[in-house]
Amino acid sequence: MVTESCFFRTAETHGSVSCVSPLFQSVKCQQQHVSGSPAVPMFSTLKDRVGEVLLPGDEFTCDTDDTISLTEHVKPEKVVCGPGLRRSGDRLVVCKSGVLRHKQPNVFWIDSQQRRYVPAKGETVIGIVTTKSGDVFKVDFGGSEQASLSYLAFEGATKRNRPNVQVGDLVFAQFSIANKDMEPELVCIDSSGRANGLGVFGGGGLLFRVSLGLVRRLLAPHSEVRSDLEQLFPCELVVGMNGRLWVRSSSVQQTLIIANLLQSCDTMTAPQRRELFRRVKQGVL
Amino acid sequence: MKDTPLANCERDFLLKAIEEKKRLDGRQTYDYRKIKITFGTDYGCCFVDLGRTRVMAQVSCELVAPKENRPNEGIMFFNIELSPMASPAFEQGRQSELSVKLNRQLERCLRNSKCIDTESLCVVSGEKVWQIRVDVHMLNHDGNLMDAASIAAITALCHFRRPDVAIQGDEVTVFSPEERDPIPLSIYHMPISVSFSFFQQGTYLLVDPCEREERVMDGLLMIAMNKHREICSIQSSGGIMLLKDQVMRCSKIASVKVSEITELIGKALENDKKARKAGGRCGFAESIPQERITALKMEESPVEMMDVTERANDIVQKAEAPPQTVPSPVVPVPGVGQVGQGLQNTWGLEDDDEEEEEEEENGNRGEEQEGKASKMEKYEKEESRGGDVVEISDSEEEEVVILHPETSDKAPVNTGSRSSSHQKGAAKSKKK
Amino acid sequence: MEVCGSSNVSLREFGCEQSLLSRPDGSASFIQGDTSVLAGVYGPAEVKVSKEIYDRATLEVLIQPKVGLPSVRERSQEQCVRETCEASLLLSLHPRSSLTLILQVLHDDGSLLSCALNAACMALMDAGLPMSCLFCGVTCAIDTDGQIITDPTAAQEKESRALMTFAIDSTERRVLMSSTKGSFTVHELQQCIAVSQKASEKIFQFYRDSVRRRYSKTLE
Numbered sequence: 001m002v003t004e005s006c007f008f009r010t011a012e013t014h015g016s017v018s019c020v021s022p023l024f025q026s027v028k029c030q031q032q033h034v035s036g037s038p039a040v041p042m043f044s045t046l047k048d049r050v051g052e053v054l055l056p057g058d059e060f061t062c063d064t065d066d067t068i069s070l071t072e073h074v075k076p077e078k079v080v081c082g083p084g085l086r087r088s089g090d091r092l093v094v095c096k097s098g099v100l101r102h103k104q105p106n107v108f109w110i111d112s113q114q115r116r117y118v119p120a121k122g123e124t125v126i127g128i129v130t131t132k133s134g135d136v137f138k139v140d141f142g143g144s145e146q147a148s149l150s151y152l153a154f155e156g157a158t159k160r161n162r163p164n165v166q167v168g169d170l171v172f173a174q175f176s177i178a179n180k181d182m183e184p185e186l187v188c189i190d191s192s193g194r195a196n197g198l199g200v201f202g203g204g205g206l207l208f209r210v211s212l213g214l215v216r217r218l219l220a221p222h223s224e225v226r227s228d229l230e231q232l233f234p235c236e237l238v239v240g241m242n243g244r245l246w247v248r249s250s251s252v253q254q255t256l257i258i259a260n261l262l263q264s265c266d267t268m269t270a271p272q273r274r275e276l277f278r279r280v281k282q283g284v285l
Numbered sequence: 286m287k288d289t290p291l292a293n294c295e296r297d298f299l300l301k302a303i304e305e306k307k308r309l310d311g312r313q314t315y316d317y318r319k320i321k322i323t324f325g326t327d328y329g330c331c332f333v334d335l336g337r338t339r340v341m342a343q344v345s346c347e348l349v350a351p352k353e354n355r356p357n358e359g360i361m362f363f364n365i366e367l368s369p370m371a372s373p374a375f376e377q378g379r380q381s382e383l384s385v386k387l388n389r390q391l392e393r394c395l396r397n398s399k400c401i402d403t404e405s406l407c408v409v410s411g412e413k414v415w416q417i418r419v420d421v422h423m424l425n426h427d428g429n430l431m432d433a434a435s436i437a438a439i440t441a442l443c444h445f446r447r448p449d450v451a452i453q454g455d456e457v458t459v460f461s462p463e464e465r466d467p468i469p470l471s472i473y474h475m476p477i478s479v480s481f482s483f484f485q486q487g488t489y490l491l492v493d494p495c496e497r498e499e500r501v502m503d504g505l506l507m508i509a510m511n512k513h514r515e516i517c518s519i520q521s522s523g524g525i526m527l528l529k530d531q532v533m534r535c536s537k538i539a540s541v542k543v544s545e546i547t548e549l550i551g552k553a554l555e556n557d558k559k560a561r562k563a564g565g566r567c568g569f570a571e572s573i574p575q576e577r578i579t580a581l582k583m584e585e586s587p588v589e590m591m592d593v594t595e596r597a598n599d600i601v602q603k604a605e606a607p608p609q610t611v612p613s614p615v616v617p618v619p620g621v622g623q624v625g626q627g628l629q630n631t632w633g634l635e636d637d638d639e640e641e642e643e644e645e646e647n648g649n650r651g652e653e654q655e656g657k658a659s660k661m662e663k664y665e666k667e668e669s670r671g672g673d674v675v676e677i678s679d680s681e682e683e684e685v686v687i688l689h690p691e692t693s694d695k696a697p698v699n700t701g702s703r704s705s706s707h708q709k710g711a712a713k714s715k716k717k
Numbered sequence: 718m719e720v721c722g723s724s725n726v727s728l729r730e731f732g733c734e735q736s737l738l739s740r741p742d743g744s745a746s747f748i749q750g751d752t753s754v755l756a757g758v759y760g761p762a763e764v765k766v767s768k769e770i771y772d773r774a775t776l777e778v779l780i781q782p783k784v785g786l787p788s789v790r791e792r793s794q795e796q797c798v799r800e801t802c803e804a805s806l807l808l809s810l811h812p813r814s815s816l817t818l819i820l821q822v823l824h825d826d827g828s829l830l831s832c833a834l835n836a837a838c839m840a841l842m843d844a845g846l847p848m849s850c851l852f853c854g855v856t857c858a859i860d861t862d863g864q865i866i867t868d869p870t871a872a873q874e875k876e877s878r879a880l881m882t883f884a885i886d887s888t889e890r891r892v893l894m895s896s897t898k899g900s901f902t903v904h905e906l907q908q909c910i911a912v913s914q915k916a917s918e919k920i921f922q923f924y925r926d927s928v929r930r931r932y933s934k935t936l937e
Contacts, residue, residue, distance in 0.1 A: 053925070053928055053929040053932045055842070055851060055887070055924060055925055055928060056805075056842065056847075056848035056849065056850060056851055056887075057848070057849065057850035057851050057886070057887040057888045059888070084847075086807075086847070088849075093849065095807060095847040095848055095849065096845050096846075096847060096848075097842045097845070097928050098845075098932065099932050099935065111935070112845045113736075113845070113931075113932075113935070114742075114844065114845030115742045115743070115844070115845075116742040116743075116759075116760065116761065116762070116844060116845070118761065118811070128289070128290050128291075128292045130290050140289065140290050142289065143761075144760070144761040144762050144763060144764070144811060144813070144814035144815075145763055145813070145814070146763075166293065168290070168291070168292055168293035168296075169292070169293060169294075170292050170293075170294055180810060180811060180812055181812060202292065202293070202294035203294060203297075204294070204297070204298065204301075205294055205298065206294075206295070206298045207292055207294060207295050207298075212845075213935065217935075246294075252298075252301060252302045252305050252307050253305075253307060255298075256302065256307060256309065256311065259309075260310070260311065267578060267579075267934060268934060269934045272934075287763060325823065325824055326751045326753075326824045326826070327824065330783075330823075330824070337738075337739040339738065341821070341823070343783045343784055345784045366781065368781055368819060368821060369759075369779065369817060369819050370738070370740075370741060370744075370755075370757035370781075370819040370821060371740060372740055373740070373759050373762065373817075377779055378786075418784065418785075420783065420784050420785065422781060422783075422821060424738065424755065424757075424821060425738040425739055425740050425741075426740055427739055427740070574734070577734065578930055578931055578933055578934060579734055579735045579736050579737065579930075579931050580732065580733065580734035580735075580737075580927075581732065581733055581734075581923070581926060581927035581930050582730070582731070582732035582733075582748075583730065583731055583732065583923050583926075584730050585727060585728065585729055585730040586727060586728055586919060587726065587727040587728075588726045588727060588728060588867055588912065588915050588916045588919060593908065593911040593912050593915055594908065594911075596911045597904065597907040597908035597910075597911045598904075600907045600910075600911075
């Protein structure tokens with residue numbers, strides 16, 4: 001059997017960490033960061049705890065020195081904090097339980113196993129069209145309200161040439177507007193007007209739900225889960241950041257196997273997963 | 286809250302898979318999901334896990350007057366609660382079509398099949414009988430709620446023990462479990478419901494549909510049967526036309542499933558009996574699966590009491606001592622009492638809308654309006670006296686205590702502030 | 718008033734399981750001795766127009782008794798739990814959405830409200846809702862001799878002269894909510910608060926241990 005690699009429709013730049021995402025806010029610490037300074041900079045306290053499990057209410061403080069030397073150069077320290085970390089005054093407060101992660105040079109976030117999706121601009125999701133009203137489609141993406149998707153936001157769509165979208169269809173779309181105070185908006189084109197993998201899809205495949213943590217693990221560059229999966233069957237996989245996965249393979253049986261394997265990945269360590277994948281491969285082939 | 290809509294591709298895929306005799310979780314057409322039966326700490330409490338569907342049944346009893354037309358029969362009452370925990374589509378306290386359907390089916394399955402000896406529940410004919418109440422709570426909905434509910438209900442009934450009673454003349458004594466061992470119900474047989482879902486107008490048939498299969502099915506057939514192969518109730522819904530053969534085939538499958546499930550229930554009851562006899566702990570604490578990483582247990586642990594007393598003492602000592610003298614009440618005018626003179630009361634000085642609100646409230650009660658009018662008058666009078674801070678007792682007060690006038694200028698400050706803050710709190714809660 | 722004997726001041730064996738239900742966005746069961754509560758959270762989800770709040774999420778708490786329909790007792794407990802959750806959740810981050818917390822009583826053997834609070838906190842954490850701090854519930858009973866009993870059983874509750882339940886926050890151990898029954902002195906109240914604060918440390922450590930255990934497999 002020829003093992004060809006999986007085809008991913010998701011752009012990898014929308015993986016787990018992207019500094020452009022509005023989920024990340026930057027925190028500047030106006031503090032002295034000179035070697036030999038008694039003040040403990042926030043950056044290093046954060047870095048010390050990377051990989052640890054943190055709970056809401058845990059804090060990081062900038063122990064700023066009261067006396068700022070006038071002679072020495074004061075270098076502001078910048079920390080970019082992502083989901084799960086919030087700035088409150090001069091402290092950094094954890095607001096979700098999970099593992100503290102770090103990305104060079106100064107990005108920190110909390111990796112949690114949430115199930116409910118909260119939209120963020122630029123993320124790509126799998127949505128289900130629920131209604132057609134006037135010139136927008138309403139799309140359910142598992143969030144707190146439905147997103148609107150203009151019929152013009154498809155590749156090659158014009159007022160005359162409407163895209164063929166039916167109620168109940170799956171769309172792979174990107175958030176163009178997503179903030180807590182506004183109705184979220186989706187588009188199925190990139191900035192240059194090309195589809196680039198976005199649009200209506202879904203014939204012959206299975207849609208299922210996994211935790212948001214697993215989705216991020218799948219989308220991370222050099223994802224281990226993904227490379228393990230690649231060795232199994234040739235399959236087509238669409239990964240929505242909202243925890244929805246869509247998979248299509250050559251047969252119903254294989255599609256079901258992949259769906260069940262992925263759903264069980266959440267609570268397995270890497271060796272356990274590899275062992276399971278190996279067994280499945282032997283059992284099926 | 287709405288449920289997630291079902292995408293067209295899901296529907297197509299499911300139907301295609303069913304045509305190929307494949308199911309989402311790898312089961313065969315006639316397979317049940319894994320059934321797990323656990324018991325709670327007290328008698329008559331049973332949990333059933335059917336795959337990821339989870340229900341809880343609790344049986345309770347009460348002495349009531351019997352129904353007039355059946356003076357020497359106990360009463361059975363069934364209630365299926367579709368808790369919003371089970372699915373976002375379920376709403377609290379609303380009788381949905383599904384809940385009516387499930388309740389009716391459970392009643393037909395367990396009450397109308399006469400599986401419980403209701404005559405043995407009679408205490409004094411025509412006066413006192415036991416009412417057995419079965420509450421079934423849906424905790425997680427992943428399809429086939431009916432079968433899970435029927436298993437949970439009958440198992441809970443088998444597990445239940447009612448208190449023993451003694452009759453002496455007209456007096457009925459109910460014994461606590463310590464005084465006399467409670468008595469199990471007498472159950473003749475155990476009807477169990479088995480659900481079949483039909484697809485493509487009855488071409489395909491599946492046993493124990495899961496939630497997504499239920500959403501694409503065309504019709505449902507529920508057969509309640511006991512292990513003696515007696516059909517206790519049969520219900521077809523969804524409006525599909527079934528052939529005689531299909532129903533016969535389903536009843537044959539049901540008889541196999543029922544005998545399997547009955548055996549399982551028997552074993553579960555046996556195990557629980559043994560565990561209780563051995564005096565070991567039983568119930569939820571023991572049912573937590575220790576091997577899961579999502580679960581954790583901690584042994585009984587004492588709380589460090591090192592400096593608790595000191596701290597408490599410290600706080601108490603540091604706290605401002607309450608005033609020794611109770612402020613004497615002030616009566617500015619007959620009919621109005623006041624205690625303490627602290628912060629300026631905002632009553633009557635508050636913004637207009639607040640007052641309107643009060644007025645509205647008072648408008649509903651004619652008597653109070655009068656009182657208020659007079660108070661307003663007084664208020665003006667007091668104002669004209671100049672300088673004095675005036676407080677008028679809450680107009681909401683139903684009873685007005687008339688107190689003897691007395692002057693008290695040395696009323697402590699903190700009590701006043703406390704009372705006014707209390708009033709503010711009250712006002713807030715009223716607004717809610 | 719004398720100091721309570723330390724023998725009574727202990728927490729019963731307690732346990733917790735997170736994410737045990739497949740449908741809710743977050744779920745947890747919490748067990749204290751024989752008392753047990755199951756909690757499920759949905760949200761942030763679509764909100765009914767009538768309940769929509771423009772600048773924060775609408776939190777709804779439902780307590781389901783084991784037998785019969787919810788009564789006044791459940792309503793008052795719901796309010797206690799709701800106010801505690803509102804104090805710790807950052808509701809303004811999800812305006813115009815609904816959070817629904819459902820608590821199912823599985824067995825009541827005393828300290829039910831504190832068990833409900835603990836289950837609620839674990840479920841909210843499991844749902845990944847933003848919180849400024851965690852909270853836990855501790856119940857103290859004062860018996861007729863003036864002894865303080867923490868985490869009392871139903872029998873101990875019945876014999877007690879006063880019963881107090883506190884919700885305590887994890888950052889500064891402040892009292893977020895208190896619900897009391899019976900009569901007691903100021904000194905006793907302060908002592909109970911101090912005891913509860915002590916006991917809360919144990920519970921918060923337990924929270925940390927169970928979350929750590931849960932993420933143990935993703936700590937690659």
